[in-house]
Amino acid sequence: MPHAEDLDAFWELLRSGASGVTEVGDDRWPGQGDPARPAAVRHGGFLPQVDTFDPGFFGISPREAVEMDPQQRLALELSWEALEHAGIVPGALRGEPVPVYVGVMADDYAKLRLADAGDDPDPYAQAGTQRALIANRISHFLGVQGESMAVDTGQSSSLVAVHLACEALLSGRATAALAGGVQLNLLEETALMAAKLGTLSADGQCYTFDARADGYVRGEGGGFVVLKTLARALADGDRIHAVIRGTATNNGGSARGLSVPSAAAQEAVLRQAYERADVDPAQVHYVELHGTGTKVGDPIEAEALGAVLGRGRSSAQPLVVGSVKTNIGHLEGAAGIAGLLKTVLMIRHRSVVASLNFAEPNPAIRFEEWRLRMATAAAPWPGSEAEEPLLAGVSSFGIGGSNCHVVLSSAPVPPAGSAASEPGASSRAGVVPWVLSGRSAEAVAAQAERLRARVESDPALRPADVAWSLLHAREAFDHRAVVVGSDREELLAGLGHVLPVVAGTDPRVGVLFTGQGAQRVGMARDL
Structure with missing residues (x-):
């Protein structure tokens, strides 16, 4: 039975002339x-x-x-x-x-x-x-x-x-x-x-x-x-x-x-x-x-x-x-x-x-x-x-x-220079993170699958735009994972191997200065 779980599915039902009855x-x-x-x-x-x-x-x-x-x-x-x-x-x-x-x-x-x-x-x-x-x-x-x-x-x-x-x-x-x-x-x-x-x-x-x-x-x-x-x-x-x-x-x-x-x-x-x-x-x-x-x-x-x-x-x-x-x-x-x-x-x-x-x-x-x-x-x-x-x-x-x-x-075209018309990070090259989170490890894995399907269905999506939305437009839950990559294929491959961890209740930032290189096996493991 056709039914629409989201806007894209609803549009496909309408566009194709399908009936959900x-x-x-x-x-x-x-x-x-x-x-x-x-x-x-x-x-x-x-x-x-x-x-x-x-x-x-x-x-x-x-x-x-x-x-x-x-x-x-x-x-x-x-x-x-x-x-x-x-x-x-x-x-x-x-x-x-x-x-x-x-x-x-x-x-x-x-x-x-x-x-x-x-x-x-x-x-x-x-x-x-x-x-x-x-x-x-x-x-x-x-x-x-x-x-x-x-x-x-x-x-x-x-x-x-x-x-x-x-x-x-x-x-x-x-x-x-x-x-x-x-x-x-x-x-x-x-x-x-x-x-x-x-x-x-x-x-x-x-x-x-x-x-x-x-x-x-x-x-x-x-x-x-x-x-x-x-x-x-x-x-x-x-x-x-x-x-x-x-x-x-x-x-x-x-x-x-x-x-x-x-x-x-x-x-x-x-x-x-x-x-x-x-x-x-x-x-x-x-x-x-x-x-x-x-x-x-x-x-x-x-x-x-x-x-x-x-x-x-x-x-x-x-x-x-x-x-x-x-x-x-x-x-x-x-x-x-x-x-x-x-x-x-x-x-x-x-x-x-x-x-x-x-x-x-x-x-x-x-x-x-x-x-x-x-x-x-x-x-x-x-x-x-x-x-x-x-x-x-x-x-x-x-x-x-x-x-x-x-x-x-229809919506007006945003004026040049407005926030909606600026590409922002989209035009920048380099490694980007795709940050995922959920109420449970299973939820993070499910989100990774949905994200992969969404990105694969829309070749126009740019990795940096996806990264920005995941960071700034989604709630951050305790179970988290991050996939990093420098291009679309690398990021999509990473979505199949997410390893969620539980965020600490008192998160801290650690900075490691390694100097000329590692001096011994296990150095800074405690940190």
């Missing part, structure tokens, strides 16, 4: 292989081994870890990886007013534990199953003291979390923020309830904007982003993947029903987002749809896009749209962050990937009139040959009418 295995819900089960319930985008976790890495006892919602565990892992990807040493944030916002709506594990607790609940169970603690766990582990919120606005939760992080940065309450979302589908009854509500696709596929659209297929996973103001990121020399130009949220108010989307509200949130971003909607190249593939929701979303982004646009340059839900299913509480990450990756690679399962346009969507076109094949970003920034939008809507839209653009 499959039938659920018996290890998740026993008996699901029974063909008598509805396909809507049997299919989904599932992560493997959601029960695995390294509690010691996060300073959590094994007994407490058992009582933790796996969504808490996943959020800890993803937030750590996001910081490392951003080149921020997590330990350096301790005591800083960094806010954490996590979109989450599922509580399957709490229901499972409640049913299993009987008359003797574990004392760790309450903290382990409270959704509020998904964000609080991260803040506690990192030692950060900004706002810490679990955000639940239904299926728009994780994109609303990004919106709140942007507001915190713009207000000056923070200089950096963590935002994201997680979703794990652990309880069969939750899927059955969605199927009875009629929101799931009968054959377990998501047909966004297609004539076959009859509901979505459920998915699970998560993602996090590290956010700073553009000025701060440029000053810090950060690698900027994309710029959030503006965000907006609203609610449908008195729509036709609590669970029925409002075209007027969606149109309003789009207008507000582009006004805040100071972006002409007619200049936007791509929008990542909420795109659930439902009979009611798809035409309403398309109409709102046509009213705001279709106006002033020629038929020769329609708005390109797509939905990541066709690849990985609807991540519900984490759907918005999945769509955001997909769009950021497309901007970074300057290409649009295919939205799957589109064969015949939905007759209720007036594609020509509303100037819309589905991305049915991988292609260069529309107008990417021009010097203007690439512009995109991301939508996410909650079942109760909580709407969110985010406006993105």
